[in-house]
Amino acid sequence: MTEPAQAHTVTPENRSRHGRPRRGAPLPLMLPALVGLAFLLLPLLALLIRAPWRSLPEQLTSAEVWQALQLSLVSATAATAVSLVLGVPLAWLLARTDFPGRGLVRALVTLPLVLPPVVGGVALLLALGRNGVVGQWLDAWFGITLPFTTAGVVVAETFVAMPFLVISVEGTLRAADPRYEEAATTLGASRFTAFRRVTLPLIAPGIAAGAVLAWARALGEFGATITFAGNFPGRTQTMPLAVYLALQNDPAAAIALSLVLLAVSIAVLAGLRDRWTTAST
Amino acid sequence: MAGTGAAALLALSACSSPTGSSGDSGSSANGTPTLSGTVTVFAAASLKESFTMLGKKFEQQHPGTKVTFSFSGSDTLAAGITGGAPADVFAAASTRTMAIVTDKQDTAGTPVTFARNRLEIATLPGNPHKISSLRDLTRSGLKVALCDRTVPCGAAAQKAFAASGLRLTPVSYEQDVKSALTKVELKEADAAVVYRTDVRAAGDRVRGVEFPESAEAVNDYPITLLKNAPHATAAKAFIQLVTSAEGQKVLARAGFLKP
Numbered sequence: 458m459t460e461p462a463q464a465h466t467v468t469p470e471n472r473s474r475h476g477r478p479r480r481g482a483p484l485p486l487m488l489p490a491l492v493g494l495a496f497l498l499l500p501l502l503a504l505l506i507r508a509p510w511r512s513l514p515e516q517l518t519s520a521e522v523w524q525a526l527q528l529s530l531v532s533a534t535a536a537t538a539v540s541l542v543l544g545v546p547l548a549w550l551l552a553r554t555d556f557p558g559r560g561l562v563r564a565l566v567t568l569p570l571v572l573p574p575v576v577g578g579v580a581l582l583l584a585l586g587r588n589g590v591v592g593q594w595l596d597a598w599f600g601i602t603l604p605f606t607t608a609g610v611v612v613a614e615t616f617v618a619m620p621f622l623v624i625s626v627e628g629t630l631r632a633a634d635p636r637y638e639e640a641a642t643t644l645g646a647s648r649f650t651a652f653r654r655v656t657l658p659l660i661a662p663g664i665a666a667g668a669v670l671a672w673a674r675a676l677g678e679f680g681a682t683i684t685f686a687g688n689f690p691g692r693t694q695t696m697p698l699a700v701y702l703a704l705q706n707d708p709a710a711a712i713a714l715s716l717v718l719l720a721v722s723i724a725v726l727a728g729l730r731d732r733w734t735t736a737s738t
Numbered sequence: 739m740a741g742t743g744a745a746a747l748l749a750l751s752a753c754s755s756p757t758g759s760s761g762d763s764g765s766s767a768n769g770t771p772t773l774s775g776t777v778t779v780f781a782a783a784s785l786k787e788s789f790t791m792l793g794k795k796f797e798q799q800h801p802g803t804k805v806t807f808s809f810s811g812s813d814t815l816a817a818g819i820t821g822g823a824p825a826d827v828f829a830a831a832s833t834r835t836m837a838i839v840t841d842k843q844d845t846a847g848t849p850v851t852f853a854r855n856r857l858e859i860a861t862l863p864g865n866p867h868k869i870s871s872l873r874d875l876t877r878s879g880l881k882v883a884l885c886d887r888t889v890p891c892g893a894a895a896q897k898a899f900a901a902s903g904l905r906l907t908p909v910s911y912e913q914d915v916k917s918a919l920t921k922v923e924l925k926e927a928d929a930a931v932v933y934r935t936d937v938r939a940a941g942d943r944v945r946g947v948e949f950p951e952s953a954e955a956v957n958d959y960p961i962t963l964l965k966n967a968p969h970a971t972a973a974k975a976f977i978q979l980v981t982s983a984e985g986q987k988v989l990a991r992a993g994f995l996k997p
Contacts (some may be wrong), residue, residue, distance in 0.1 A: 567811035579924075605881065605909040623832045687910025687921070688886060694911075702913065705813045705888035 486685075502717065508716055509709040516713035523604045523692045525699040526717060532607060532695060533675035536614035546662060548641040549652065551623070551628035553638075563627075569622050577616055578684025585612065586685075607685035610693050614675035621674050622667035629663025630656070669729050676722060758796070773970040774802040777976050778824065779816040781807055781864055782831035782959065783916060784855065784935050788992040789829070789980075791901045793986075796979050801973050811889060811914050812836075819964060826973035829961040831855070832890040836960040849960035852981050853994040856956045857894055858934045859947040862921045867928055872898065872949045875929055878904050883927040886911040891918070891959055895931045897955035918945065933957075938993035958997070968984065 472641070482490070509516065514666070527549055542730045569577055585592040595601045603609040637659060640653040657664075681696040686693040696718045704711040777796075781789050786809045793805035808815065808825070812835035819828055820842045829852070832834040861869050867880060875882050884906070885892030892911065899906055902980050908925060912918040917939070921927040922941045934965050937946035961980055967973050979985050986996065 582924050582926060586924060586926050683913055684917070687883065688912060689908070689910050698913075701912075702886050702888050705811070705886070707888075708817075 476502035515602045529696040532610045535611045536675040537672040539615045540619040540622045572679025578681040581685040611682040613685040614678045618675040619672040622671040625667030629660045773800040773972045776804040779827040780825045781829040782812045826967040846963045846965045851958045851964035853959040855933045860944040879907045881927045881952040883921040883930040884908040891915040894955035898951040901954035902951045935993040963972040
């Protein structure tokens with residue numbers, strides 16, 4: 458028996474982890490896959506080809522660019538943190554408990570995914586704005602108004618990004634074997650301890666993948682942010698807003714700004730993928 | 739974001755083309771009788787109310803024709819036209835945005851100014867903060883929304899502030915005039931500097947306050963036939979309607995000033 462043949466006789470569990478089939482992919486899969494890849498990369502390539510390389514250095518040394526980039530990174534990271542704190546428990550609730558109307562709740566959680574972000578922004582204004590359903594009380598009782606503040610940017614980004622995290626973590630939870638948790642509780646651990654000590658380490662790769670997805674979504678967020686938090690340099694003007702407004706009268710500057718955003722996201726996503734999320738792929 | 743906007747524009751205009759494929763039957767430019775086909779008009783967002791009405795009038799006057807509009811920011815529309823969107827008429831909210839199209843030689847003939855617009859302060863209904871001048875907007879604690887200086891209404895506002903020697907720090911530089919207005923309509927901002935026509939269109943959801951410095955920043959609205967217009971004859975007739983006494987009456991009612 459040759460070695461590759463032996464590899465195929467091992468248990469399915471092991472095979473999925475190690476022994477990927479080495480033979481060439483079938484054409485009906487390979488062709489659409491390559492077309493898909495080209496479709497995703499071509500616009501980015503066009504951006505690189507048409508980038509104003511010569512004027513790039515002066516475009517990128519302006520204080521406003523760095524201000525916007527810094528704000529983008531800070532607010533996207535904050536939005537991811539909020540999403541983790543609220544989203545992981547929500548995913549656990551959806552995956553591990555049984556309550557009437559769970560299917561409906563699950564659908565509602567994913568609603569921000571299909572809602573046009575601008576509509577999401579208006580909805581946030583109606584809910585949390587100075588005159589909003591909840592916002593008017595925030596203003597009257599605590600003197601907190603969210604629109605036009607950096608906190609407002611984080612709120613808008615969290616609203617749009619958290620569903621990605623919830624979906625991802627819930628999927629991982631469903632795939633994870635609940636018997637580990639059950640064993641822990643049988644041995645006397647409380648359900649929260651079991652979640653903290655057993656479940657959480659088990660689904661860590663899924664959480665990391667979800668967090669990366671949410672962070673990327675938050676970083677590129679435009680519609681909800683500009684609608685809910687407005688646009689003011691250094692306070693609420695994130696990179697996507699700066700790019701959009703530059704596009705109005707200086708497309709070259711907009712392309713330059715986009716390149717910065719692209720470079721930063723590629724660096725972060727590539728770095729994270731290698732370190733945290735390979736186990737889940 | 740703007741990319742998807744441009745794509746939507748293209749899709750919109752693509753939808754309208756099959757309906758009137760061979761429209762330019764009326765060959766004599768002055769003779770009104772046999773106009774047909776679909777006129778595609780790219781017009782600045784602030785023209786929505788008045789142009790929609792003029793489009794209906796045009797269709798009544800010339801049975802067999804249809805006018806379809808794409809209302810958006812003038813810059814977005816200009817980018818669509820220079821990118822090859824099949825439009826017949828372009829009506830912009832500033833000469834600068836029209837220049838984007840004329841610079842690329844995409845127009846047929848010289849654009850004519852058909853209306854002018856000036857700025858006004860939009861305050862909450864009843865004007866609770868007693869705003870009566872541009873200076874009042876600089877009061878501390880007042881939340882004011884301006885348009886970003888990259889869009890025409892923002893550039894005009896900067897001009898007005900420069901003329902008055904005042905400095906204002908707004909809470910937000912909005913992406914277009916309607917967004918600035920919306921912030922006041924939703925009571926998130928206490929005031930915004932917008933066009934007279936937007937105040938008029940918002941009805942009693944906002945209160946308009948005129949200010950003398952707005953005379954320093956009046957926007958000209960140019961209109962033109964486009965070079966690659968699929969239905970040039972009908973398009974010319976539509977431009978004629980806009981610049982006619984009848985068209986001017988509709989524009990005046992919306993709050994526009996005479997050219």
